[in-house]
Amino acid sequence: MTDTTLGSEKKYREVLVAPRAARREALYLAAAVGLIVLLMGVRFYLLSSGKEALQEKPACQLSDIYLQNQAPVLYRSLLGVVGDIIDLHQENGTWPDVEQLKEEALPPFAGNFLPVGLRGYVWKSYPHAGWVDYFGVNSEVGAGSENQAADPLENSFILRIIDLNSTEHPHPHAGNHGTPGQRYVGQVWINPRVTDYPGQELIKRDWKWVVGADQAGQ
Amino acid sequence: MKKIQVVLLATAMVFLTGVLSSVSAKCNLRIGVTLHPYYSWAANIVGDTATVTPVIPPGSDPHTYQPQPSDLEHLQNLDVLIINGIGHDEFIKPMLKATEHKNLTIINTSKGLPLLPTFSDHPKFEDEDNGKVSYNSHTYISITGSIQQIQMIARELGKLCPENATLYKKNARKYAGKLRKMLSDALAKIDTIDTNTLRIATVHDGYSYLFQELGIEVAAVVQPRHGIEPSARQLQDTIKRIKRAKVNILFTELDYKKKYVDIIYQETGCRIYSLSHISKGTYSRDFFVQAMQKNLDDIVQALTDASKAAAAGGAG
Numbered sequence: 001m002t003d004t005t006l007g008s009e010k011k012y013r014e015v016l017v018a019p020r021a022a023r024r025e026a027l028y029l030a031a032a033v034g035l036i037v038l039l040m041g042v043r044f045y046l047l048s049s050g051k052e053a054l055q056e057k058p059a060c061q062l063s064d065i066y067l068q069n070q071a072p073v074l075y076r077s078l079l080g081v082v083g084d085i086i087d088l089h090q091e092n093g094t095w096p097d098v099e100q101l102k103e104e105a106l107p108p109f110a111g112n113f114l115p116v117g118l119r120g121y122v123w124k125s126y127p128h129a130g131w132v133d134y135f136g137v138n139s140e141v142g143a144g145s146e147n148q149a150a151d152p153l154e155n156s157f158i159l160r161i162i163d164l165n166s167t168e169h170p171h172p173h174a175g176n177h178g179t180p181g182q183r184y185v186g187q188v189w190i191n192p193r194v195t196d197y198p199g200q201e202l203i204k205r206d207w208k209w210v211v212g213a214d215q216a217g218q
Numbered sequence: 219m220k221k222i223q224v225v226l227l228a229t230a231m232v233f234l235t236g237v238l239s240s241v242s243a244k245c246n247l248r249i250g251v252t253l254h255p256y257y258s259w260a261a262n263i264v265g266d267t268a269t270v271t272p273v274i275p276p277g278s279d280p281h282t283y284q285p286q287p288s289d290l291e292h293l294q295n296l297d298v299l300i301i302n303g304i305g306h307d308e309f310i311k312p313m314l315k316a317t318e319h320k321n322l323t324i325i326n327t328s329k330g331l332p333l334l335p336t337f338s339d340h341p342k343f344e345d346e347d348n349g350k351v352s353y354n355s356h357t358y359i360s361i362t363g364s365i366q367q368i369q370m371i372a373r374e375l376g377k378l379c380p381e382n383a384t385l386y387k388k389n390a391r392k393y394a395g396k397l398r399k400m401l402s403d404a405l406a407k408i409d410t411i412d413t414n415t416l417r418i419a420t421v422h423d424g425y426s427y428l429f430q431e432l433g434i435e436v437a438a439v440v441q442p443r444h445g446i447e448p449s450a451r452q453l454q455d456t457i458k459r460i461k462r463a464k465v466n467i468l469f470t471e472l473d474y475k476k477k478y479v480d481i482i483y484q485e486t487g488c489r490i491y492s493l494s495h496i497s498k499g500t501y502s503r504d505f506f507v508q509a510m511q512k513n514l515d516d517i518v519q520a521l522t523d524a525s526k527a528a529a530a531g532g533a534g
Contacts, residue, residue, distance in 0.1 A: 064332050064333075065333075065334070065335045065351060069435075070433060072332070072334070072430060073362075073430055073431055073433065075332060076332050076362050076363065076366075076430075076431070077362055077431075079332055079366060080362045080363075080365050080366045083366070083369035083370070083373070084369070084391065084394075087387060087391070105395065105398060107362075107398065112402045112405065112406070113398055113401055113402045113405065114405070114433075115405060115408075115431075115432060115433020116405075116409055116433065117433060118433075181377075212330070212331070212332050212333065
């Protein structure tokens, strides 16, 4: 601010006014942008919370969504017959063998219920005191072979059904998935190689236990 | 002495009548279902030993259904409710909350079932895994998955009604046999078709479970959700995707409008067929088998036509 005197005439006070910085407007704009960003964030969170987080898994487990090509069909097919095998076990007191399962028209043991690429598996049953293993190996690739480049597929499968009422259990076993009173559980194990039946040494021999969304981590 | 005997006899009779009536009441289950397939499955499992009723009226769209007060009253009178639980019957959640029916047994058909991720979340199609995944809720549009769910429902109903457990298992096994036969017949027909030159797309990924068990790869899913009316831009995008994926068969839904079918055909030349979503129509015991058989027949027909056209050197 400067005082200006023009001789004996009136004194004028000169006031310097700074140009408007539009600070308030800028503040409002920033608040509006912030609010929009916040709302977008909330919406993103709400949308993403509709998805299920993949649970942490032990190294021996593989999430079923990572199975490729036709392997999921075999996996589903094996889980689909667990109920039938359990029924047969309860009816007869022994685990049904592969021939019986074929007679019952149960896939994948009866191959005509599978796409043509999955009909080359040879299945054998291995009953134990407290569980049974159904071991299947792809007969269309040579021993020791891994995934075929054109159609990557797990070449060896085991369907393991465990009687939780028995005192002998294989390791690891799934417990009862939190369902009270459940007597049996089914597991599917895979190996990319064409291999011999591994007995109990599944983890040591690089087999992976395939788990669904609600089984991981057990 | 005689008086005492009479009193004891009367007491025993009252007690026995009470026990018997409670058993029979427990075993005349009132089963509610949220979706059409569950009606057919439950009706085939229980036969005449229980009553099966839908929670929403026939013709209603389960994705958009708004519950009515009468629906809540119906829910109160159920013993068991069979649900999808992973997104196909979201309408049931507020209904269950509103009724607070503590004695209602809920059978979640998706529990323990191997699920497919939605097409966009599939690791094969998604480079970056953000650690979260959403699952495809159309678990009932498949044979193998349906059988697994049917067996689970039979087991759960058997627990609630032990004297009928054997019957439920037997019925479930018989029904599963019928479904497996449908699958093996379709597979036998597909075996005779040269599918190597065929590229298949669907309007949404509701049919992924079914195509997977038929050994057919879906090359593209051209719309994110079903039941939406595509805008001009979305339709243009659909056409671009079909061309990019070199699709020669597109499977739409039964209610996909003919005008869109015509535009897509004119622009891309790909053959278009409709499949049932199995969630509309009259509730009946045979509905699921009929709808699924029609889907299988239409898939076989589509593959046959496209394969012949490809062999003849046609565009499809």
